[in-house]
Amino acid sequence: MRRRTGGADEGWHLKVPTKGGRDELRRPLGRATTTPPKPLRDLVAGWVRGESLVQVATVLTDRSPTQLLGAGGAVLAELTDDRVTASTPDGATVAWREWELELVDGATDLFDSADRVLATAGVGRAQQSRKVARTLGDRIPPAPRLRSPAAGKPVSRLVHARLVEQVGVLARRDVDARRGTEEGVHKMRVACRRLRALLATFRPTLDRDQTEPVREELRWLAGVLGQSRDATVIHERLRNLLADEARSQVHGPVLRRLRTTFEGRGRGEVLAALDSQRYFALRHRLDQLAADPPWTERADAPDRDLAPKVLGKELKRFRRRAEAAGAADQPEHALHEARKAAKRLRYAAEAVEPVAGKKARRLDRDAHRVTSHLGELQDTTVSRAELLAVAKAATAAGEPTFTYGRLHAREEARAGRLTTSFRVHRAVADLKARTRKARKAVRKN
Known part of the structure; x- marks a missing residue:
């Protein structure tokens, strides 16, 4: 800032x-x-x-801009020559000169040409492009030290890389969520889920006394974000259903009631949570985990030993829940549990991708296909419950409820189709085959 x-x-x-x-x-x-x-x-x-x-710093810049012109006088880029003097409140000062080329209407290959010209003149690229960073120097805390995952190396490298990545995603999406963007809330919630899954799937490598409280706080945050996200998804779904209805079948101020019911719902709770000390404490703890994970002795095990085991464990969880759903008379709840297990398997595949390659990506893809199908089914469960609540409110206001009944019936029919079209044995067999290949790829590398 x-x-x-x-x-x-x-x-x-x-x-x-x-x-x-x-x-x-x-x-x-x-x-x-x-x-x-x-x-x-x-x-x-x-x-x-x-x-x-x-x-933290005062930066004074004496800037001399020069436009670079092309044929016909078009401005291709602007080259700025900056003479910079910077200081910090403790009296430290630093001065330097830098040039920056910014495209206007020119193509990106202009950068390559500029590199060659400047290199010939003895001008190299700056090691630090941000003036404030150059001013503050080592006052800026270093990023967590990461050792790249590699086949046969300690599994802690896989876990640490994934942990730093997802803590970073959550931090970046914080601003988007505060700005109220749907994408920001959604991606922040997904980061919470991925972090929870990581800390659970790779429990043997981490001190559970330190990670389990973090998982619980991530569950809380994901739940708050979910209120807003679910309202957005269901509102869009019901609006689309309503748009497909003939005008003669829409009785009462349905669109207005849907808008007043769902627009902005959960927004206040999200902002309150993001401004709470509870959330600040969680962010601080996540930063600590990323900087210095509490490893156990098993974190030193080669990834080819432990990664296949965690994939097998997550597959077994999905198979058990999916088969329970296949045997249930009313399978919707059981299928929702199977969906959560498929997500855990998918997130595990994402985490081991650096050492399993395309085999893990294919497992991720097929698990995502399962979660998407069952996610649509879960959406119908939520939308039907919401329609009943909206209809009740409409009744209390003296409004017709005929249209809500029609929408409910359509969602019920959709749920039936989604349930019938989900083949438990095929899903289990497909993910079992993909998991086997991913595990083999890890061991082979």
């Missing part, structure tokens, strides 16, 4: 990490010079966690 004065882009800037890079949010300067605008402060609460925001 920075406060920039001078130039066309003066104002408060907040750069937040995204999967592909960074997103920049801006606010006008205003009167305050040391206190950032509240909307930006709110967005970084998951990183700050109750601490005060303070100035």
Whole structure:
């Protein structure tokens, strides 16, 4: 976060990490010079966690821009020549000069040409592109030290890489969830699930006294996020069903009632959770786990010994639950449990992919196919319960409920089709074959 004065882009800037890079949010300067605008402060609460925001550096830049023109006068890129003087509150200062090339209408191969020209002139690429990072130097805490997973190496490498990855996803999605994006809430919830699955699947490698409390807190957070996410999914589903109804079959203010029932539901609970000390404590604990996992002796075992066992264990869990569903008279609940087990197997396949390669990816793909099918079935279970609740509210308001009954019947029929079309024995056989190949790939590598 920075406060920039001078130039066309003066104002408060907040750069937040995204999967592909960074997103920049801006606010006008205003009167305050040391206190950032509240909307930006709110967005970084998951990183700050109750601490005060303070100035850490002052960066003064004397910039000389030069436009690079192509045929016909088109601006291909802008080359900026920056002379920088930076300081920290403790009086330390540093100065340097840097050039930056930013494309305007030029193609990306212009970067390669610029590299060659500058290299010939003795100008190399900067080791650090962020001015504040260069200013602060080793004051910035280092990233967790990772040793890349590799065949035959300790299984702790697989677990640690996955742990750091998903803690990072959760942290990045924090800002998106605070901004109210559906994608942010969804991806943050999925990161919670993946972390819970990782800590459960690889229990032998980690101290359970330290990881089980984290799993419980991740369950809490996923549950809060789920309220908002489920409302969004069900609202969209019911709107689509309603759009397929003939006008003559829509009685009463159905669309309006659906909107007032589902729009924004769970949003307040999500924001309250993300601003709570409970959440801050969870984030702190996740950072600690990523930086220094509490390994057990079994973490030193070669991945080819332990990874196949955890895949086999997760397959057995899915097979047991799927077969129980196949034998049940009312299988919907049992199929939901089978779906959760298939997710655990899928997440385990994702974790071992660095050493199992395409065999793990194929297991992931087939497990995802199972979870998607059973997820649609679970959506009908939730939507039918919601329709009953909405119809009850409509009755109390003196509104017709005929249309809700029609939608409920359609969802019931859909549930029947999804249940009938799910072949338990085929699903078990397919995932068993994929798991066997993935386990073999790990042992072979």
